[in-house]
Amino acid sequence: MDDQFFEKNLYRLNHIYANLSISAAYLLLSYFLVGFKTDQLILVFIFNTMFYLSHGTRRFITGFSIFIVYWILFDYMKAFPNFLYHQVHIEDLYNAEKRIFGINLHGLVVTPNEFANLHSHAFLDVLSGIFYLMWVPVPLVFAGYLFFKNKREFVLFSLVFVWVNLIGFVIYYLFPAAPPWYVQEHGFDFIANTHGNTAGLARFDAYFDISLFKGIYSKGSNVFAAMPSLHSAYPIVVAYFGFKNKLGKINIFFVVVMLGIWFAAVYTGHHYLLDVFGGICCAILGILTFNSVAKRNWFRRYVELVVSKITAQP
Template identity: 70%
Template sequence: MEKQPGTKGFYHRSFVYAALSVSAGYLLLSKFLVGFKTDQLVLVFIFNALFFFSKATRKFILGFSIFIVYWILFDYMKAFPNYRYNMVHIQDLYEAEKHVFGISLHGLIVTPNEFWKANSSAFLDVLTGLFYLMWVPVPLAFAVYLFFKKKTEFVHFSLVFVWVNLLGFVVYYLFPAAPPWYVQTHGFNFIAGTPGNTAGLARFDQFFNITLFKGIYSKGSNVFAAMPSLHSSYPLIVVYYTLKNKLGGINIFFITVMVGIWFSAVYSSHHYCLDVLAGISCAILGIVSFQFLVKKAPLKHFVAYMVQKIA
């Protein structure tokens, strides 16, 4: 059995009990809050497989447990719909978007979402769909790079990612907001429990005769969480850390993806321009506040502890 100098061994029973207890606790709590889903078993299997396979894979999954925490919190939002706690902003947000970013179309002032819906094209449908698919793989791929190359930057990036999400979740509950497609489909009437909608991304599915985005948005936590657009926050966090680490020409790719996701959010009627700006602001606030807090002893020591655990 593999041993580490000065430790109780990689497969010490405390490791086994901790991993299995966390897994069982997660499944039980999930059953109670959001009901059983096969996704939960897949997550538990991946976590335990990597945790017990080797020391290297255990360090990897422990490092990425920060992202797992985010995924779980996002999933659990289904149990606490934000529209139960504050009024959902529908017409006022639509009117504000039209007032600030309104575009003239056939003699009428419309929102950018309405403009692009009326002027969509197969080329833009495919392009924006591809950009929107990158909001998960690009941050995770960059995180993998940092994990193997720059452990401290990986921990910083991971914590900022979760911190920005937490800031966004607070706004979700303080300012529940309907997305543009909701107005296009249901008008200004509030309908609790409205299911997710692929909106303009349905044209991507139709072009390739698939149900990719339909499958993704059928699992959405809450349709009234359009502001801020955290999809717009994530690529900005990536760009900040790529520029900070001076990665050269690859920065052009990340900046292109960032702008592409911002445009896609509006083009597909999933977000207003105001939602995108709120997402950008949320990312900036999260990055700036983290840079301040990480200099303080508690967070500084936690970062050092995490780096030591995954080194």
């Protein structure tokens, strides 16, 4: 009994040392890369609190660690702006959008974004804002559902989600691209370190007299990361796993959210239709390549290992 008690407490002590070391390293690295932010302390506090609160919360936060890794990688993109590595596509992307999806408006060809900006409506402003807010909670809530319902599917969903993001991040650095609102604000001239912009979502804030989207886009990692639209990719991953797990009518909701986010991305001037199609292709590529790798025995063993870690009894 004494030996078991000693080993159990030694195990916990090692966890404390490891988590404190990782937390300190994360805060120190973040300070040098992107500067100190209260978000970093909140993240460390939430992780450590849930890790030590109970065995159930420990399993939960361990399972969701992959989303934490994604958030950190996204945040660290600020330290390595993609416009430092390749030319930013501004005018060529705008002209391609106009050439493929241009709308004739009184003899003048405009992009769908420009058309929407000229024909905005309060109802569509509110609807687009609601849909655009869903790109974070819907995947996370769905991941939470899978965590409690089917941990193996949760692990697969989490890995696909991050894999699709990594593909998108690579494209961001290979093909830096300005969003539609940038052209409306600055024309075709490249201006480094341009701050984020709420664009058409400002109408949502104005309608409710709040600064919700202003606060969100002031923390954007990179303005020139419009292609592909990962906002458009996320709901595809959710819908794919929804249909895969035969969730019935809830899949109708997932499809509506998916179409709504695609519409909002263009309507609010944050993405071209080309960006949306890029996001769709990114999601499909991510799912297909992941499923190909998932058939390998070594990968199956890895998934089962992760599943065992978040289902282990105390």
